[in-house]
Amino acid sequence: MIKEINFEKNLEKNAKRLKLKNHKLAIGEMAMEPPVRKQGEPKYFPGHYDGRYYIGFVTDEERQRTLTHLVRAWLQWTQSQGIETWLAHGTLLGWWWNNRILPWDTDLDVQVSETTLKSMAENMNMTTWTYNFEEDNFQRDYLLDINPYWTNRLRGTAANLIDGRWIDKSTGLFIDITGLSQTHGVTRPGVISCKNLHRYKTFEIYPLREVKFEDFKAYVPNSYEKILIKEYRSKAFTNTEFSGHDWQPAIGSWVPKTRFEPHRLYRLRNGKMMKIKIEDPRGLEAVPRPSFWNLLWRLAYW
Incomplete structure (x- = not known):
């Protein structure tokens, strides 16, 4: 009697014995059949600028001005449309420090719920x-572009x-927009x-807190x-030096290090030299002016 041999089962046993990572791939290679690979999604949002509107790198000053109005326009538009959104990541950290954009940021981040993302x-x-924005004589057009692959809620x-x-x-x-979804409802x-x-746990996000950001009404997570x-x-929350900037509590702002030397030999208005340490980017302007009697004494001395 001839015993039937299950070749497929034997191949699988051999693959396991050889400790190959992918048993199915090993079987395919043994059978001389090329494995079929699933094509990934193409990247929809490349780069730090949108290529459709890129005209060249902007200066730091122009970038700050552009980002400020960019987020103001987003807040204005979402509130006019009844869209729920809140600050996230580095933008949220900038709000924590002084209700402003961090001066070294090149883009901004906001979040929305999956329901809101679907509606948009x-x-x-x-x-x-x-x-x-009439006060700054600033007018721009902004485009809302939703990634066509937004429906795939896994990292992929x-x-x-x-x-x-x-x-x-x-x-x-x-501004980068990311949606939050419950993707593992059973395990998490x-x-x-x-x-x-x-x-995030749901109670860490909701209820949202109303705040001011860049002088406009905004929202942040509950447990920010x-x-x-x-x-x-x-x-x-404690690092006061970052990305070429110093935090100056006297003015409540991040100041570029190139604008301000905290230890420097200054010539005072009375002619004397003094090593001054002041937490103010105005330099000598922060030194108080001499009194009337001091000026009178200097005139008499001269």
Whole structure:
């Protein structure tokens, strides 16, 4: 009697014995059949500028001005449309320090819920909003562009971690928009996350807190400090030197180091030289003016 041999089973046993990582791939290689690879999603949002509107690198001053109005326009538009959104990541940290954008940031970050993201994708995608800020004589057009792969709520190949962008059509600078979804309801109940694996408990986000950011009404997560510590560690609240800037509490602002030398030999108004340490970027302007009697004495001495 001839015993039937299960060749497929034997091949699988051999693959296991050889400790190959992928048993199915090993079987395919033994059978001389090339493995079939699944094609990944193409990256939809490349670069630090949007290529459609990129006209060249902007100066630091222009970048700061552009980003300020970029986020103001976003806040104005979302509130006019009844869209729920809140500050995230470095933008949230900038709010914590002084309600402003961090001066070294090249883009901004906001978050929305998956429900809001779906609504924007279906009803508002490719919307252009004209923004006019008369006090600064500033007018720009902004584009809402939702990533066509936003429906895939898992990380995948990490090609499309950003779900949408709010783009300045004059420079190509933008705000990154990411949606939060409950992707593992069974194993992680009550936890929502973005594609970049930033995870939050629902009560850490909601209810949102109303704040001021760049002089406009904005919202931040309920447990914003806990979220920032988780992402940046507690040193983010105490480090007063970062990216070529010093925090100056006297004026409540980050100041470029090139503008200010905290230890320097200054010539005072009375003619004397003194080594001054002041936490103010105005330099000698921060030194108090001499009194009337001091001026009178100097005149008599002269």
